[in-house]
Amino acid sequence: MRLLETPMSVAVTDLMRSRIQNNAMRFSSGTLDGLMINGGGYQGKTETACLTAADFEDDWRELFERYQSHYVDAMPGTRDLIAPIAYCQTPVKATPIGLCEAILDFYGAPYGKNLRGMIRNVRESIKAHATTVLMIDDITRLKMHREDDQDTLDLIRGLMDLDVTLVLIGVNIPRSGLLREGWHDPRTKQWVYAPLKKGKSYNPDASTQTERRFDLVNLDPFDYSSDVGIAAYVDHLVGIENQIRLFNAGPGTLSEGEMPEYLYRRTHGIVGLLRRLVEDGLVKAMESGLEDLTTDLLDEIPINLGNMPGKENQRDAEAGEIPHIDTAPRSKVGKKPKKGRNTVYDDRGTPEAVEA
Known part of the structure; x- marks a missing residue:
């Protein structure tokens, strides 16, 4: 069955399409604004984001084909030279190495000998393939009480200086700890936060990034109360x-x-x-x-x-990817079994005589 639009998914699609399109057309220097898609498990966050990104990629490729057709077409047996949209999942046990491997797997690029080399390959792959949008799913698998997860988040922030729009997808993002040191600006309706100071970041750029802005959009279930x-x-x-x-x-x-x-x-x-x-x-x-x-x-x-x-x-159940709801069918109340008849005073006849 094909995925149908809902009023909630349309709101997410409109904001996401506007954000990535505006960032892609932006030529001024500076960090691009990102987007966080928040919602419960099984609510279609990934499908909605991927369909929106695929629609943008079709338009973006058509634009490139008009002016740079030699750059768009891939050679037989190889990956596309241009990849406007990159997608990966956050590892369940997140580490900077694990995230780098997930991103490099998308491009089919070599890992590198060490973490520094892996980060360099990630940055070079994003630039070489002209990626404009990097989607990282299951972002709430990051647990901020772990040092590796803090370093992974610093790595993600460090990628924002590559003229790429970050789209982070997760469950219950406001309460996950990712925005623990941030605040919500009621005027702009955006989350503003600074990098975590705890932990040792392997990304040399993370320490220079003092502020990041994301629009937080919710994908809610249907409301049956109105x-x-x-x-x-x-x-x-x-x-x-x-x-x-x-x-x-x-x-x-x-x-x-x-x-x-x-x-x-x-x-x-x-x-x-x-x-x-x-x-x-x-x-x-x-x-x-x-x-x-x-x-x-x-x-x-x-x-x-x-x-x-x-x-x-x-x-990952701990990340809220499995909703805590009762989906069992309604139990059918059957008839109570009849109480058995008391047979204490029943006449069972004269017992047979016993020979002496």
């Missing part, structure tokens, strides 16, 4: 049911009757959980021959928030 929120949620369900190809499912399968409230109770309005529940329901509906989605069928489907198979899909 008429506007309910209407947006139902519209989203209509968009999902339009993709359903079951023989017995028609208009209103997900958006009418008790189904909207049922789906909201099971998923708490979280887009990722809603899509997973519906997709699993579609498979079960086809396998069972029902060819329809009903509450009874969906009750048989648990929503497992544990880690997915494969190391690349592991989620």
Whole structure:
């Protein structure tokens, strides 16, 4: 099922597109403003950010092809010479070396013999591939009580002087400790903070960077407490049911009757959980021959928030990537078993005589 836009994702897309486009067109000197995308687990932060970045990259490549087509095309068997968007994930146990390896893996570049060489290769790769946006996912895996994590954050800040827009994606960023020494400017609606003074930074530029600015934008789940929120949620369900190809499912399968409230109770309005529940329901509906989605069928489907198979899909529960919500189906209250009849005074007949 394709990812559908929501009012929350549109707000994130508009701000992100405006930020990276303005920074890409900026020719004056100075550190570029960054962006933090905050939200709970399974709310589509990564998908929304990647789709927005991919849309910008298409326009950016088209602009380059008009004037520098020889720079855009890659040689057969090699990586693209130009990579406007770079994406990587923060390692679960973050270290400056681990982050450098994650970035260099994207470019297919050599690691280097030591940390200094790795940092140099990262900076050279970003410049050589004309990267304008560096997206770092799961940023809240950084734990600020660990020295390695502080050094990793200093390394990230040090990359901002490369004319690259940093887009950091994470869960509950304001309470993660990343902005512990910062403050929110109500006038500009931006987070302003200085680098951590604790720990020893391997990045020589980090100590000279005294202030960084990020816009913090939230990607929230659907709100079911207002008429506007309910209407947006139902519209989203209509968009999902339009993709359903079951023989017995028609208009209103997900958006009418008790189904909207049922789906909201099971998923708490979280887009990722809603899509997973519906997709699993579609498979079960086809396998069972029902060819329809009903509450009874969906009750048989648990929503497992544990880690997915494969190391690349592991989620860090400590970083808030697995939401703490109750997604169990509604328990059906059965009839109480009848109390057994007392048989103490039953007449079981005259016992047989025993021969002497």
